[in-house]
Amino acid sequence: MMIAMTQIYVAHQNAGNLVVVAPPYNSLAGLFLGAGLVCWVAGAVLSLVLNGKESAMPRGFLWGVFPLLIALVIGAPFVYVGFLMARATNVAINADQNNLKVQQSLLSVPFETREYALNTVQKAVVGMGNSCVSLRAVMNDGASEQLIRCTDLTGYNEAADAINEFLQSHRERLAQSSR
Secondary structure: OOOOOOEOEEEEEOOOEEEEEEOOOHHHHHHHHHHHHHHHHHHHHHHHHHHHOOOOOOOOHHHHHHHHHHHHHHHHHHHHHHHHHOEEEEEEEEOOOOEEEEEEEEOOEEEEEEEEEHHHEEEEEEEEOOOOEEEEEEEOOOOEEEEEEEEOOEOHHHHHHHHHHHHHHHHHHHHHHOO
16 A cells, blocks of 8 residues: 555554554655755855965955855755654554653654653544644543644544544443453
């Protein structure tokens, strides 16, 4: 089964575990990161060339650093957008450990992990924004926690349905085992 990289999908599911993945935009992230880094390298090379050249150009610290500063300013937005697009989210539900874990990673390096007790999660819903949707968990106290950030990925409804089915079957198993 081929999964489009612009779709949130269920990566693993069995009776005790469910993993939902919101993949990064790898190709676009690489393009933006590459463009930003090329700007930075070009600015550094130009600074070195201008500093090392014997010419009638004005000499001094500012003249040698100016191309690098311009390159950093031009390249920074590209690098920022590249990092935003390289962000992935995994939502893992483990019935045995009774938890729902949300782990975000940047360029495959985890940087934020949140955990919720499974018995405090009522259901998963799709939240609507101005031009995007997000996956949210509605807690028993009525609060709402963001599981997958607001993006233009597809598959939010399928992910919410899978989480809700898993939560329902988990509650049914708990009810049967307590009898």
